[in-house]
Amino acid sequence: MIQPLSGIQNTVAALDAERTRMDVISQNIANANTTHGVDGKPYQRKVVVFENALQQAMGSGNNGSMTPQLRVARIESDHRAPIEVYEPGNPDADSRGMVATPNINIHEEMADLISASRTFEANLAVVKNEKSMAMQTLSIGKH
Amino acid sequence: MSPLSAIPQATYNFGTMPDMDAARPNTLPTPGVQGPSPLSQPGEVTPGQSSGDSFGNVLGKLISDVNTKQNAATAAVDGLQSGQAVPLHQAVIAMEEANVSFQLMVEVRNKLLDSYQEMMRMQI
Numbered sequence: 001m002i003q004p005l006s007g008i009q010n011t012v013a014a015l016d017a018e019r020t021r022m023d024v025i026s027q028n029i030a031n032a033n034t035t036h037g038v039d040g041k042p043y044q045r046k047v048v049v050f051e052n053a054l055q056q057a058m059g060s061g062n063n064g065s066m067t068p069q070l071r072v073a074r075i076e077s078d079h080r081a082p083i084e085v086y087e088p089g090n091p092d093a094d095s096r097g098m099v100a101t102p103n104i105n106i107h108e109e110m111a112d113l114i115s116a117s118r119t120f121e122a123n124l125a126v127v128k129n130e131k132s133m134a135m136q137t138l139s140i141g142k143h
Numbered sequence: 144m145s146p147l148s149a150i151p152q153a154t155y156n157f158g159t160m161p162d163m164d165a166a167r168p169n170t171l172p173t174p175g176v177q178g179p180s181p182l183s184q185p186g187e188v189t190p191g192q193s194s195g196d197s198f199g200n201v202l203g204k205l206i207s208d209v210n211t212k213q214n215a216a217t218a219a220v221d222g223l224q225s226g227q228a229v230p231l232h233q234a235v236i237a238m239e240e241a242n243v244s245f246q247l248m249v250e251v252r253n254k255l256l257d258s259y260q261e262m263m264r265m266q267i
Contacts, residue, residue: 002208004243008236015232127236134243138250 005130011123013069018120020072021048025113032104035092042092043102045078078103205251209244216241 024046034043051073080103088097196204216237222229 001211002205002244002247004247005240008240012233012236015236016230019230019232124232127239131239131243135246138243138246 021116042100049073212241212244
């Protein structure tokens, strides 16, 4: 199979991974005030863990170039303790009037969101450059 | 490159390879010209060409590859538009890849036509 945009598979994998990271962050932000999850406990912050995997789908035609490719290994819970807030009117409050709110710091999530967005942008720039290089190469010899 | 010294072994074999060295006008099948007739020996391998796929096969494979990429792009866009879980960037990148492959194919075709027309313009 021809690969007019060489190495694009790695970038696509990175874009996929960053997309997942953005999804997880948006889930964290959306649930920043969820005090009662399906298990009755407050929502726990989720973190993505990235890993490198050797790509197997390259086939034998591409001289066996086994480059490690980024992918999301797993989505884990952040095990920091929930934040206790004094809110006696809340139905989820305990006998002392304290409500366990998710262990989410909105500023941390915003910083993560910006980081994921910038990484996504960088990978898009790689795609853009790759394409422009291919098109410029195709125009060799034109005048 | 000396234009005359290589005439006897040069073969005009367009179906095998558009090799400019091998495509000299003097070797066109003119009666009385010494050297191998291009049509009588279609299997002859021009110098520098490995005895692998013929150029026609390579071109056919390129076209079918481009077709595969176009189909993949269409499938991605269809999936996106019908609400399946296809990420936007994958659809766009599939389209770009199909676009660049198509441009490459068009470029190869232009080169082939150019060399053919150049040959036809040549005075014998």
